[in-house]
Amino acid sequence: MKHPAPPRVIALVGPQGTGKTTLLESLLRTTSAEGIRAGGGNGTASEREMTLELTVHGTGFLNEHWTFIDCPGAPEFAQEARQALQICDAALVVSDASPERAAALSPLFTFLDARRIPHLFFLNLLDDGGAPVRELLEVLQAVSSRPLVLREVPLREAGKVVGVVDLVSERAWGMESKGPPPRIPLPGEERPREEEARRQLLERLADLDDVLLEQLLEDKVPPPNVLYGQMEQALREDRLVPVFIGSAERGLGLQRLLKGLRHEVPSVEETRARLGLSQEGEPLVQAFKTWYLPHVGKQSLVRVWRGEVREGGTLAGARVGGVMRVQGSQQEPLETALEGEVVVLGKLEPLRTGDLADPESVRHPDDWPQAPPPVHQLAIVAEKRTDDVKLTGALGRLVEEDPSFSVDQEPDSQMLVLGGQGELHLREGLERLRTRMRVPVVGRPPPVPYRETLRRQGTHHARHKRQSGGHGQFGDVVVEVQPLPRGQGFRFTSAVVGGTVPRQYIPAVEEGVKDGLRRGPLGFPVVDVAVTLTGGTYHSVDSSDQAFRTTGRLAMTEILPQLEPVLLEPILLVDVHVPHEATPRAQRLVTSRRGQILGFDAHPELPGWEVLTAYVPQAEMQDFIVELRSASSGLGSFVARQDHYAELVGKQAERVVNQQQAAAQR
Numbered sequence: 329m330k331h332p333a334p335p336r337v338i339a340l341v342g343p344q345g346t347g348k349t350t351l352l353e354s355l356l357r358t359t360s361a362e363g364i365r366a367g368g369g370n371g372t373a374s375e376r377e378m379t380l381e382l383t384v385h386g387t388g389f390l391n392e393h394w395t396f397i398d399c400p401g402a403p404e405f406a407q408e409a410r411q412a413l414q415i416c417d418a419a420l421v422v423s424d425a426s427p428e429r430a431a432a433l434s435p436l437f438t439f440l441d442a443r444r445i446p447h448l449f450f451l452n453l454l455d456d457g458g459a460p461v462r463e464l465l466e467v468l469q470a471v472s473s474r475p476l477v478l479r480e481v482p483l484r485e486a487g488k489v490v491g492v493v494d495l496v497s498e499r500a501w502g503m504e505s506k507g508p509p510p511r512i513p514l515p516g517e518e519r520p521r522e523e524e525a526r527r528q529l530l531e532r533l534a535d536l537d538d539v540l541l542e543q544l545l546e547d548k549v550p551p552p553n554v555l556y557g558q559m560e561q562a563l564r565e566d567r568l569v570p571v572f573i574g575s576a577e578r579g580l581g582l583q584r585l586l587k588g589l590r591h592e593v594p595s596v597e598e599t600r601a602r603l604g605l606s607q608e609g610e611p612l613v614q615a616f617k618t619w620y621l622p623h624v625g626k627q628s629l630v631r632v633w634r635g636e637v638r639e640g641g642t643l644a645g646a647r648v649g650g651v652m653r654v655q656g657s658q659q660e661p662l663e664t665a666l667e668g669e670v671v672v673l674g675k676l677e678p679l680r681t682g683d684l685a686d687p688e689s690v691r692h693p694d695d696w697p698q699a700p701p702p703v704h705q706l707a708i709v710a711e712k713r714t715d716d717v718k719l720t721g722a723l724g725r726l727v728e729e730d731p732s733f734s735v736d737q738e739p740d741s742q743m744l745v746l747g748g749q750g751e752l753h754l755r756e757g758l759e760r761l762r763t764r765m766r767v768p769v770v771g772r773p774p775p776v777p778y779r780e781t782l783r784r785q786g787t788h789h790a791r792h793k794r795q796s797g798g799h800g801q802f803g804d805v806v807v808e809v810q811p812l813p814r815g816q817g818f819r820f821t822s823a824v825v826g827g828t829v830p831r832q833y834i835p836a837v838e839e840g841v842k843d844g845l846r847r848g849p850l851g852f853p854v855v856d857v858a859v860t861l862t863g864g865t866y867h868s869v870d871s872s873d874q875a876f877r878t879t880g881r882l883a884m885t886e887i888l889p890q891l892e893p894v895l896l897e898p899i900l901l902v903d904v905h906v907p908h909e910a911t912p913r914a915q916r917l918v919t920s921r922r923g924q925i926l927g928f929d930a931h932p933e934l935p936g937w938e939v940l941t942a943y944v945p946q947a948e949m950q951d952f953i954v955e956l957r958s959a960s961s962g963l964g965s966f967v968a969r970q971d972h973y974a975e976l977v978g979k980q981a982e983r984v985v986n987q988q989q990a991a992a993q994r
Contacts, residue, residue, distance in 0.1 A: 334595065334596045334597075334666065334667045334668030334669075335386070335392075335393035335394060335395055335596075335668045335669055335670075336392075336393075336394055336395070336417045336418075336589075336593050336594075336595060336596065336668070337394075337395045337396075337397065337415065337416045337417050337596075337631065337668070337670055338394065338395070338396050338397070338416060338417065338418055338419070338420050338589065338593065339396075339397045339399055339409070339412045339413050339416040339418075339419045339420070340352055340396060340397065340398050340399060340419075340420050340422055341399045341401070341409050341412075341413065341419050341420070341421055341422070341436060342401055342421050342422035342423050342433070342436070343401050343423060343429050343432035343433065343436075344400075344401035344402045344432075344962070345401070345424075346401065346422050346423045346424045346429070346452055347422060347424065347452045347576040347577065348379070348398055348399070348401060348422045349379055349398055350576040350577055351422055351450065351452060351576035352385060352396055352398045353576075354576050354577075354579045354582055355387070355396065355582055355585075355586065356385060356387055356396075357579065358579065358582045358583065358586065359387040359388060359389045359394075359586070379398060379399070379400045379401065379405075380400055380402075380405055380752075380756055381400065381405075381408060382397055382398060382399050382400065382408045382409070382411075382412050382617060383397070383398045383656055383657075384396070384397050384398075384629065384654045384655070384656070384670055385398070385655055385656055386653065386655060386670075389586050389589075389590060390590060392590060394589070395669070395670045397412045397416065397670070399412050399413075402752070402962070403435075403749070403750070403957075403962065403963060403965065404748070404749040404750040404752050404753040405732075405749070405753065406435070406700075406732075406749070407697065407699050407700070407730065407731060407732035407749075408617075408730070409436075410439060410697040411616045411617060411681065411682070411697060412616060412617075413439065413440065413443075413445055414443075414614075414616060414682075414695075414696065414697060415614055415616045415631040415670075416445070416599075417446070417593050417594050417595065417596065417598070417599045418445070418446040418447060418448060418563075418589075418593040418594060419440060419445055419446070419447040419448070420447070420448050420449075420450055420589070421433070421436065421437075421440075421447055421448065421449045421450070421569075422450050422452055422576075423449070423450075423451065423452065423468075424451075424452050424453070425451060425453060425459055425461070425464055426459070426464075427459050427463075427464055427467040427468075428961070429468075430467050430468050430470065430471050430936060431471075431907035431908075431909070431910075431936055431937070431961070431963055432961070432962075432963055433468060433471055433472075434471035434907075434934045434935055434936050434937060435934055437471050437472040437473070437474075438471075438473075438933055438934055438935075439697075440566075441472070441473045441474055441566075443695070444566045444602065445566065446563050446564055446565075446566045446593070446594055447474075447566075447569055448563070448569065448570050448571075448572065448588065448589070448592070448593075449468075449476060449569050449570070449571040449572070450571075450572050450573075450574065450576075450585060451464070451571060451572070451573045451574075452574065452575065452576050453482075453489055453573065453574065453575045453580075461478065461481065461482060461573065462478070462525070465478065465571065470935055470936060471934075471935045471936050472569065474566065474567065474568055474569050475532045475535070475567075475568045475569065476568075476569050476571055477529055477532045477533075477559075477568050477569065477570055477571060478495060478525055478528070478529060478571050479494065479495060479496070479529075479559075479570045479571055479572055479588065480492040480493060480494055480495060480571075480572060480573045480581075480584065481493050481495065481521065481522055481525045481573070482573050483500060483512075483514075483515070483518060489573075489575070489580070490502065491509075491512055492573055492574075492581060492584065493514060493518070493522050493525075494584070495522070495525055495526045495529045496529070496552050496555045496556055496559065497552045498514070498522070498526065498552075499511065499514075500512045500513065500514040501584060508583055509581075509583050509584060530544060530549065530555075531544075532568060533555065533558050533559070533562070533568075536558075536562050536567050536568065537558055540558065556591065559592060560591060560592045563592045563593075564592070564593075564594045564598060570588065570592065572584060572585045572588055595668075596633070596667060596668035600633055600634070603695075605633055605634070605684075606634075607634070609634060609635075609686065610634070610635060610686045610687050610688075611632070611634055611635030611636060611637055611641075611643070611686060611687065612632075612633045612634040612635065612684060612685070612686050613630040613631065613632050613633060613637060613643060613673070613684070613685055614630060614631050614633060614682070614683065614684050614685075615628040615629065615630045615673075615676075615679050615680065615681050615682065615683050615685070616629060616630070616631065616681065616682070617629035617681060617729075618679075618680070618681045618728050618729050619729060619764075620725045620728075620729060620764055620765065621764060622763075622764060622766065624674070625649075625674070625675055626674070626675055626676070626677060627652075627672050627673070627674055627675075628672065628673045628674075628676050628679050628681075629654065629670065629671075629672055630670070630671060630672075630673055630679075631668075631669075631670050632665050632666065632667055632668060632669050632670075632671065633667070633684075634667060635667060636664050636665065636666055636667070637651060637664065637665040637671070637673065638651065638663065638664050638665075639651045639661075639662075639663065641687070642687045642688070643673070643676055643679070643685045643686070643687055644676060644678040644679050644683070644685040644686075644688075644689065644690035645678060645687075645688055645689070645690070646675075646676050646677060646678050646679075647675075648673055648674070648675075648676060649673070649674035649675030649676070650672075650673070650674035650675070651663070651664070651665050651671055651672070651673060651674075652671060652672040652673075652674070653665075653669075653671055653672075654670070654671065654672050659672055678690050680692065680728060681728060681729075681731060682696035682697075699731040699732040699734075700732060700749065700965070701734075701747075701967055701968075702733075702734050702747025702748055702749070703747075703748075703749055703750060703952075703953040703965055703966055703968075704747070704748055704749070704750050704751055704753070704754055704951075704953045704954075705745050705746065705747045705748075705754075705773075705774050706745070706746050706754055706758075706771035706772065706773070706774065707738065707741075707743040707744065707745050707746075707771065707772055707773065707774040707775065708743075708744055708745070708746050708758070708769045708770065708771045708772075709743070709744070709769065709770055710767060710768070710769055710770075711768040711769060711770055712768070715767050715768075718765075718766075718767050719744070719761075719767050719769065720744075722761055722765035722766075722767040723735045723744065723746065723761075725765060726746075726757060726760060726761060726765065729760070730757070732748065732749050732753070733746065733747065733748050733753075733757055734746070734747040734748075735747070738774055738775060738777070739777065740775065740777055740852075740853065741775050743774065743775070745774045746758075746771070749965075750953050750954070750957065751951075751953070751954050754771070758771055773950045776897070776898065776946050776947045776984075777898055777946070778852045778895060778896065778897055778898070778976075778984060778988075779852055779853055779854070779855045779895075779896040779898075779973055780848045780849070780850045780852045780853070780854050780855075780893045780894060780895050780896060781811055781814075781854060781855055781856045781857065781893070781894060781896055782809070782810075782811040782854070782856075782857055782888070782891040782892060782893055782894070783811060783891065783892035783893075783894055784811070784890075784891045784892045785808070785809060785810035785811065785891065786808075786809055786810075786887055786890055786891050787806065787807070787808045787809075787862075788806070788807055788809065788883050788886060788887035788890075789804075789805075789806045790804075790805055790806075790807070790879055790880075790882045790883035790886055790887075791803070791804045791805075791879065792804075792875060792878050792879040792882055793870075795870075799869060799870055799872075800867075800869075800870040801870055801871075801872065801874065801875040801878065802866065802867035802870035802871050802875055803833075803837075803864075803866070803871060803875040803876040803877075803878060803879030803880075804829075804864045804865040804866065804879065805829065805837055805861060805863070805864035805876070805879050805880060805883055806861070806862045806863040806864055807841070807859055807860065807861055807862065807880075807883050807887070808859070808860040808862055809857060809858070809859050809860075809884075809887055809888075809891060810857070810858050810860075811856060811857060811858075811891075812856045812857060812858050813856065814856055814972065814973060815856065815972060815973070816856050817855060817856065818842070818845065818855065818856075818857060818858075818859075819857075819858040819859070820838045820841060820842075820858075820859050820860075820861075821858070821859075821860050821861070822834050822837075822860070822861045823860050823861065823862045824861055824862065824863060824864070828863050828864050828865055828866075829861065829863070829864040829865075829866060829876070830866055830871075832873075833866065833871065833872075833873060833876040834861065835873075836873040836874070836876040836877040836880070837861055837876050837877070837879065837880040838861075838880065839877050839880065840876065840877035840878060840879060840880020840881040840882075840883075840884075841859050841880040841881070841883070841884055843877070843880070843881040843884075844880065844881040844882070844883065844884025844885050844888070845857065845884055848888055848893055849888050849889040849893045850893055850895055850985050850988070851985060851988035851989055851992060852895070852988065854884075854888065854893070855896070855973070859884075864879075894975050894977070895975070895976045895977070895981045895984060895985065896973040896974065896975060896976065897945050897946065897947060897973065897974060897975075897976040897984075898945070898946040898947075898970060898972075898973055899943050899944070899945055899946070899971050899972050899973065899974050900943070900944050900945070900946050900949060900968040900969060900970060900971060901941070901942075901943060901968070901969055901970075901971040902918075902923070902941070902942050902943070902944045902949075902966050902967070902968045903939050903940070903941050903966060903967045903968075904918065904939065904940040904941075904942065904956065904964065904965075904966045905931060905934070905937060905938075905939055905964060905965050905966060905967075906937065906938060906940065906956070906959075906960045906963070906964040907936060907937055907938075907960060907961070907963055907964075908936055908937065908938050910959055910960035910961070910963070910964060911928060911938050911940060913959035913960065914940050914956065914959060914960065914964065915928075915940060916959075917952075917955055917956060917959055918940065918942045918944060921944055921945070921948035921949075921952065922944070922945050922948055923942045923943060923944040923945075923948070924942055924943040924944075925940065925941075925942045926941045926942055926943065927940075927941055928940040928941065943971065944968075945974075945976075946970075947984075949968065952966070953965070953966070
């Protein structure tokens with residue numbers, strides 16, 4: 329089948345360290361593309377071996393244009409990959425021959441299957457070790473809801489892969505290093521293994537096609553061209569995953585992979601239909617990545633779904649400041665971007681990552697991948713006080729570049745807290761702030777929002793009197809203070825009778841009480857307390873709202889130390905997500921941090937994973953993700969939410985109070 333002219337887009341995805349970038353470089357060499365070094369990108373990842381930001385490269389193969397997007401494999405940068413997958417025609421999943429990769433591939437396969445994104449699998453033989461191919465696929469099949477179907481089986485001599493057998497045509501091909509792969513005879517001793525693999529391929533296809541099933545039952549096998557057509561249709565409908573074999577490092581098997589992509593990957597028209605985008609109408613683009621570069625400003629990496637886009641044209645009601653073709657870290661100006669292309673558009677301020685834009689309007693689709701909640705946080709301040717105003721804007725741009733960052737303000741200290749997906753992710757965020765946004769910052773662990781409450785109740789009489797010439801200040805109140813059950817917060821009532829405290833001053837007393845509870849005897853806000861105003865006196869001239877507010881605060885300052893204040897620490901309800909084999913290590917990690925395990929169960933979405941639920945003190949969660957990833961081969965994550973406060977006593981409480989008092993004196 330001959331595809332139309334618009335380019336097709338392939339996202340290279342897979343676990344970290346399986347050779348995705350090397351594969352891309354080899355594919356570019358195979359197709360004689362310019363700028364074959366795929367590493368780079370537009371950020372601080374350019375000088376590092378690990379891919380931290382997606383990179384885009386275009387090339388041609390047999391007179392057809394292709395765009396490859398190299399996506400990060402580390403879990404901390406998974407949002408980058410999800411955004412690229414959302415706009416691609418198909419994904420090329422890359423993995424080595426290690427069965428341990430199944431746990432890392434489970435979240436990826438789940439995402440692809442849930443969104444019906446067609447995907448192929450490239451088994452990258454990094455060396456001559458690893459599990460046998462069919463044994464490996466049995467392990468991987470457990471984490472994929474789509475059948476993994478071998479398109480090829482390897483031919484080996486003395487343990488080295490020297491070729492592959494195409495299971496559809498039953499032809500053997502040598503493993504090329506340059507140029508087209510040579511045809512080679514199929515060794516007789518390999519025939520039984522090839523026939524068994526081909527039988528499994530036909531059975532998989534027959535599960536998807538009743539006509540083929542009837543033919544197989546009658547011992548009739550369709551010719552190769554019919555089988556190729558069934559494979560093509562099944563991939564485009566996301567009903568199976570064809571598996572190709574080769575070596576990215578040695579450049580082996582790439583011609584066969586490219587031909588498989590050419591014949592089986594959907595076109596932009598088919599992808600539009602899958603995403604529910606209309607085939608007719610004005611030009612339509614979708615942004616899947618945003619950059620803010622020094623001296624350049626905002627750049628949006630987009631897929632052109634429909635029509636043409638020109639520099640100076642209009643999108644989202646704004647003027648397009650430039651159209652550039654991107655090739656790794658290089659950009660080339662274009663007059664026009666055509667349907668299906670991936671290009672960079674300049675200075676489209678209304679356009680945000682994920683947005684669909686036509687000339688007049690912009691909208692954010694409901695199915696755009698949501699960023700995961702943060703698992704690691706830092707309180708940050710600008711190195712220079714003069715950059716405080718710039719910092720807020722820089723953080724907004726950082727979150728727009730990478731929505732898996734988050735920015736919040738700590739309620740007690742009012743410090744800005746930057747959240748991310750791990751230690752490396754936050755370190756990369758701070759580096760972007762320094763290099764791209766030109767705002768160097770300092771990060772430190774965010775403060776823990778301790779609280780304090782009371783164990784006893786009591787009554788107190790407070791008076792505030794001041795004479796300074798003219799009108800003075802006078803306030804006099806009697807209050808009853810008592811603790812409330814945990815989680816009840818604050819309650820203020822008035823039981824004044826006879827007008828001993830005029831009605832108009834009672835709200836001022838309440839505000840003063842609140843002022844006094846903001847910092848209790850231990851140095852933290854006081855919660856779960858009820859205050860009742862029972863009496864007092866006033867002066868017809870010197871009493872005022874301010875005088876009674878001051879009196880209310882004074883009453884709290886004087887009475888609270890007498891009511892046995894006790895420290896409360898926040899307790900989080902934490903769902904820890906880890907592969908099954910890492911569950912015992914995750915349990916030990918939780919208990920070592922004063923956690924209380926509530927139970928664990930199979931993960932509802934990820935095959936081979938489990939969810940461990942526990943109560944963990946928030947003070948113990950700093951760097952929790954670092955140890956969790958270490959205990960789970962870099963894969964574990966968690967979701968935490970505030971659940972309740974619990975009393976903290978003993979040496980731990982003393983240490984917290986001493987630290988708070990020392991900080992207050994600085």
